[in-house]
Amino acid sequence: MSELIAKINSLSALGSLFNDYVAQTPKNNESDAWLPQLAAAVTLSEHQNGWFTPENVNFALASWGQLLQKENLSHWLEKYPEPKAEAKTVAIIMAGNIPLVGFHDLLCVLLAGHKALIKRSSSDMALLNFCVGFLKDSSEAFADSINFVDGKLEGYDAVIATGSDNTSRYFEYYFGKKPHIIRKNRNSVAVLTGTETPEELQALAHDVFHYYGLGCRSVSKLFIPEGFDTDRLFQAFFDYQHVLKHEKYTNNYDYNKAVYLMSEFKFLENGFLMLKEDPAYASPIGSLFYETYSDLDSLTERLTLDAEKLQCIVGKDLKMDTVAFGQTQCPSLSEYADGVDTMAFLHEL
Template identity: 55%
Template structure:
């Protein structure tokens, strides 16, 4: 397969993923092999929800739709145009995936195959339903993919490089076991938002998406706010209100109740609205249903602080605060060239 062949197959995959809706998905009869795989994917969406209490159909479909929007000719061309693809002997790249949100490891899967290498996938037990269907669909489109895609539940062996995503704790094990191979090893990251008090209602409502999508489980979810001293949270809480049904999800509600009880027993000062707790805290990573916040006096001083901790941050959401900021509402719409941990995965793969 040439790079153009691979791009063409992922374009078709993008159209396939775009069929699935929260309700009343409609089969596109023009897509190849669709009748079989449409039904299978729709079934696996339900299976994913059944196997992981943090997954619901809305979030799974949201992930599929986002990948469908990403896999367009324009996006693929813009992403790949800066790289030089040469035909060479493919390497086997082991990809160890997290399972915190649906298809969280798909970008690595895509990158390995687009680069012309073989992928050996070790999935998280929390997210094992969807990617095998995607892989099977690609193999139906192009049987040669059968030589390039494999899954394993066993110990990884016979690979040339590794991409592993996990916590700070698991990263130590990854570094120990895979340190002798070319590798990308990702650790915990969090995202923050910087508010000035001048945000519009629309910007704050968009920020709610950054906070609550996937119940806040992703590294791109905003887990902390920076607000100016004396900030009035009234407008912020009003903008969050549209997400109040989230408290009806049992696991989220359990986290809310538990964290609120712990904080109150510890006599921490809290702000809350019945489904989100705000706690002043210096840490970046907050528990589920809790958002940390910290006040600032000087913007330049805050910029320096965030720059000093950039290895812990995935996104900084703001408006006209810093050059590489993410717009309000955009954290869960990453582009193909928005690499996790700011490590260029494609460059790594092409240099193997």
């Protein structure tokens, strides 16, 4: 068995374990042995990060359970050359805003035949630790390929770093002389035309509220045609009022509402979401920015010019690449953050 096949088998087994955990229906002895450890990691992750609710963690695990199937992994890798015999060490600086947000970078490094030196986010350690432990235990191909570092990064050949616009300047200064991918802030938007069905707007609510809007693929701004009835949005979003059960969300909502009121900003609200007209792309938790437009072609041109600021554009029948309503949190293996082909970068090292 080739090393690549062994890695794919191990990753597929991890995906099956995720599926068994979410479904609560273990299908084999291996799942029986690992499920208690995964359950403990899920519980610990919720303590480490208050935003990692059971619903959000289960959604992330279910998503990875679908992606980590042999046929998906094999099909994804078909377009890339065989891993090089000489493995490089790639430092991965991970974010921690949503569960397992850095796992795709780790997956790319391992399947490109390199070694991963991981600087974890303190906000997302438990689940990642579990995944690495499972992979190392299930295949010798991973035994010496994954290491964690908590202090200074040393002994690496390339870097993949994810952070904010501010941290990206720090990353550029320290890692700019090495081959690198450095990611900055990105946001996702939705472009409505007024022809959306109630079902499509309800699907949009998933793009807005899932992970409490903390992901770069979470819709943080709407572009709506002049005269659009915003009550349609509030009606479609009604089923997500349960976000108020989460104390951190409610605290953010109350705080941002107080800021808007004291600043005498105009906004609309339904008790758990504020709609505020604002030119910025990034809206704070509990609010959703919007702008009106009169000419769709001009808006298309603007969004094209701002492509480096955007992760996803949600919509239908538009003259630009779009994601279907409700699908922003379901990227395929070949949908790379910031649109940079991580696998191609790694194969060129």
